[in-house]
Amino acid sequence: MLGVIVLAGTAVTLWLSFVATPADAVQGEAVRLLYVHVPSVTVAYVACGITFVASGMWLWKRTEWWDLVGSSAAEIASVFTAVTLLSGMVWGQATWGTAWEWDPRLTSTLFLFLLLVGYQALRAASPDRSSRARRSAVVGLLLVPNIVIVNRSVQWWRSLHQDATLFRTDLDFRIEGLMLFTWVFATAVGLVLLAWLLMHRFRIGWLANRVEERRLGDALTARRAEATS
Amino acid sequence: MLRDAVLVAGKDLRLEVRTRVGLGQVLPFAVLVLVLFGFALDPDRGILDAATPGLFWVTVLFSAVLAVQRAFAVESAEGVRDALRLTSLAPGGVFLGKAAAIAVQLLVLEVALGVGVVVLYGADPAGWALLVGTAVPATAGIAAAGSLYGVLAVGLRVRETLVPLLLLPVLAPVLLASTRAFEAALDGSPADGWPWAGLLALFAVVYLGCGIGLYGTLLEES
Amino acid sequence: MASVIHFRDVVAVLGGFPALAGVDLDVDAGELVALAGPNGAGKTTVLRVCAGLVPVVSGTAEVLGFNLTSQGRQVRSRVGLLGPSGGLYEDLTVADNLRFFGRASGVDDVDTTAAARRFGLTGRLSTTRVAQLSTGQRRRVALAALVARRAELWLLDEPHAGLDAAGRDLLDEVIVGACAAGATVVLASHELDRTEALRCRHVNLAGGTTGGATGPSQARDPDGERDPEGERGPESERGPDQERGPGVHGAA
Amino acid sequence: MSPWGYVVLGWAITLVVVVGYVVITMQRGRALSRQVPAEEQRWM
Numbered sequence: 001m002l003g004v005i006v007l008a009g010t011a012v013t014l015w016l017s018f019v020a021t022p023a024d025a026v027q028g029e030a031v032r033l034l035y036v037h038v039p040s041v042t043v044a045y046v047a048c049g050i051t052f053v054a055s056g057m058w059l060w061k062r063t064e065w066w067d068l069v070g071s072s073a074a075e076i077a078s079v080f081t082a083v084t085l086l087s088g089m090v091w092g093q094a095t096w097g098t099a100w101e102w103d104p105r106l107t108s109t110l111f112l113f114l115l116l117v118g119y120q121a122l123r124a125a126s127p128d129r130s131s132r133a134r135r136s137a138v139v140g141l142l143l144v145p146n147i148v149i150v151n152r153s154v155q156w157w158r159s160l161h162q163d164a165t166l167f168r169t170d171l172d173f174r175i176e177g178l179m180l181f182t183w184v185f186a187t188a189v190g191l192v193l194l195a196w197l198l199m200h201r202f203r204i205g206w207l208a209n210r211v212e213e214r215r216l217g218d219a220l221t222a223r224r225a226e227a228t229s
Numbered sequence: 230m231l232r233d234a235v236l237v238a239g240k241d242l243r244l245e246v247r248t249r250v251g252l253g254q255v256l257p258f259a260v261l262v263l264v265l266f267g268f269a270l271d272p273d274r275g276i277l278d279a280a281t282p283g284l285f286w287v288t289v290l291f292s293a294v295l296a297v298q299r300a301f302a303v304e305s306a307e308g309v310r311d312a313l314r315l316t317s318l319a320p321g322g323v324f325l326g327k328a329a330a331i332a333v334q335l336l337v338l339e340v341a342l343g344v345g346v347v348v349l350y351g352a353d354p355a356g357w358a359l360l361v362g363t364a365v366p367a368t369a370g371i372a373a374a375g376s377l378y379g380v381l382a383v384g385l386r387v388r389e390t391l392v393p394l395l396l397l398p399v400l401a402p403v404l405l406a407s408t409r410a411f412e413a414a415l416d417g418s419p420a421d422g423w424p425w426a427g428l429l430a431l432f433a434v435v436y437l438g439c440g441i442g443l444y445g446t447l448l449e450e451s
Numbered sequence: 452m453a454s455v456i457h458f459r460d461v462v463a464v465l466g467g468f469p470a471l472a473g474v475d476l477d478v479d480a481g482e483l484v485a486l487a488g489p490n491g492a493g494k495t496t497v498l499r500v501c502a503g504l505v506p507v508v509s510g511t512a513e514v515l516g517f518n519l520t521s522q523g524r525q526v527r528s529r530v531g532l533l534g535p536s537g538g539l540y541e542d543l544t545v546a547d548n549l550r551f552f553g554r555a556s557g558v559d560d561v562d563t564t565a566a567a568r569r570f571g572l573t574g575r576l577s578t579t580r581v582a583q584l585s586t587g588q589r590r591r592v593a594l595a596a597l598v599a600r601r602a603e604l605w606l607l608d609e610p611h612a613g614l615d616a617a618g619r620d621l622l623d624e625v626i627v628g629a630c631a632a633g634a635t636v637v638l639a640s641h642e643l644d645r646t647e648a649l650r651c652r653h654v655n656l657a658g659g660t661t662g663g664a665t666g667p668s669q670a671r672d673p674d675g676e677r678d679p680e681g682e683r684g685p686e687s688e689r690g691p692d693q694e695r696g697p698g699v700h701g702a703a
Numbered sequence: 704m705s706p707w708g709y710v711v712l713g714w715a716i717t718l719v720v721v722v723g724y725v726v727i728t729m730q731r732g733r734a735l736s737r738q739v740p741a742e743e744q745r746w747m
Binding site for chain 1: 704705706707709710712713714716717720721724725728729731732735736738739743744
């Protein structure tokens with residue numbers, strides 16, 4: 001159901017971004033990249049927010065459910081952060097002429113990606129379910145403060161370094177009418193995609209836990225048999 | 230809690246006095262990094278002058294990772310973790326104690342590195358108030374974040390590689406802020422530097438708070 | 452007499468492996484219990500579960516009146532665990548270790564010193580680093596730390612291993628003294644001559660379960676749960692064939 | 704490269720990564736659901 005909405009929505013977004021909308025006065029055709037770049041960063045941030053909330057809820061309620069929500073959202077967030085970085089670099093190449101500019105947004109997104117990679121590595125390294133949940137909840141809870149601190153400091157850093165010689169076209173393009181609609185529509189499609197992915201990713205985590213429990217059940221039987229032999 | 234913090238910090242510092250891992254290994258490592266930077270960025274071309282504050286803090290950061298690793302390697306020894314969990318130490322106290330011991334070692338390291346920078350890179354120390362006002366909150370922040378992320382990896386087989394991956398992105402703002410503040414101090418324009426010192430203080434407060442609040446969860450079962 | 456340990460069908464998992472696959476155990480206050488069984492039977496894990504160090508996956512586990520599933524932390528400061536490796540900082544001296552662990556457990560320095568003297572950890576030995584000690588000496592240090600703690604429940608994992616004859620006698624004396632003072636002692640041991648001399652009640656573990664061949668589910672005995680005299684736990688009634696030395700149970 | 708080239712490249716990268724992730728996710732789900740009996744699969 002959600003999958004169908006996403007597919008149809010993606011088709012409409014593609015049509016809107018490539019055909020229906022005009023080229024931007026300042027940025028030209030490159031503006032069409034922003035219809036995928038900006039929604040993907042929005043999805044990434046929303047997913048991080050979900051991880052943050054779910055981590056806090058886990059620390060409070062300590063249920064499998066919140067652990068799985070948090071970790072699922074974090075994995076999806078890392079995919080969308082990677083996509084944001086890549087499309088941002090292509091956009092930078094098209095607009096600024098360099099793929100990597102020490103732009104506050106790009107820089108802090110890179111750090112967000114590294115934070116998320118660390119989260120996944122910690123989860124992968126933790127041997128059992130309870131310590132995995134505990135440790136990743138702490139990292140998940142610190143994710144948002146870290147994003148905020150990194151973001152603020154990088155932004156502040158760039159604003160103090162006013163390099164007037166650098167040509168800069170900012171992301172803040174004039175946006176109205178059909179362009180605004182396209183952007184809002186693409187974001188909505190992205191959020192539906194997030195919901196769909198979250199459900200499926202959650203299900204994977206849930207099934208993996210069931211598989212683990214079945215293995216444990218078998219191991220318990222084997223262990224009890226050991227006693228009688 | 231403070232009593233426990235003093236006890237843990239005292240134990241860690243006593244361990245350092247007995248083993249001299251910090252003095253005998255981490256500090257020489259830091260000096261070595263300074264020298265290597267000197268080779269990489271030819272001192273005659275003036276790059277070194279401009280990069281001195283950044284190199285100083287990058288070196289501190291790498292040394293801090295080593296110090297954190299060391300601080301928690303001690304606690305992951307066979308049986309010690311069990312023994313520690315059976316004590317009635319307050320988790321917040323353990324956190325503060327570990328952080329304090331790391332901070333003391335880092336401050337000593339920073340003084341030594343500062344001398345090294347002056348001697349090797351020919352930096353001209355100026356703006357003392359800002360230098361100290363930057364180093365103290367920066368060190369507190371590094372130590373607090375370090376002991377929070379350091380304990381996360383305790384008991385994992387991949388501890389050595391996981392700690393830098395978790396810790397360094399978190400410490401990136403500290404590197405940024407302390408570098409800018411030091412640049413301002415050395416340029417003789419301390420007014421530009423104090424906001425960064427404020428940011429460092431904020432970072433330290435956030436991480437000290439988070440550590441005190443979250444350590445209990447991490448010590449419960451690790 | 453109050454029940455100090457009450458386990459019913461306890462399952463504990465270590466890194467995906469079910470170290471305990473259904474343990475029933477009842478220990479009353481002041482009792483002296485020896486866990487016996489082959490290597491890998493789960494003796495160490497039983498002790499660590501009792502100390503609140505290993506989470507209980509399923510089953511009921513109460514120690515000193517605390518439910519381990521929800522209140523595992525509260526138990527920790529009230530038990531003493533002697534592990535196989537001692538749990539000491541290798542690079543600190545004997546005196547430093549004792550003082551740190553003593554203070555961290557809320558023990559007065561005077562008591563720590565007294566315990567150290569009792570185990571002959573004075574003079575040159577007290578200023579020696581733990582890394583330079585022999586196995587038996589480390590064990591003495593760990594025992595001194597344990598004695599100073601004045602725990603309500605003593606959990607000893609192979610306490611006799613590595614100790615010389617004098618040390619073993621001293622240990623037995625300490626164990627008997629602790630029981631006389633009202634503490635409960637559970638020890639895991641292969642040295643049946645020692646545990647029998649201590650007049651321990653023996654509980655057999657095999658394959659992470661108690662009761663051996665009978666298996667945990669059939670063995671549940673509703674009457675055995677509350678034994679008014681505290682002399683014979685349900686385990687000893689359940690399978691006399693599993694027991695070593697049927698005549699030696701009974702609290703000190 | 705022309706502006707259109709960059710636009711197509713950016714979109715292509717995004718779509719490939721996201722679609723790839725979707726496919727991997729669905730395959731993982733399918734592989735796992737084969738190991739768990741149907742009555743245990745309910746999670747809502």
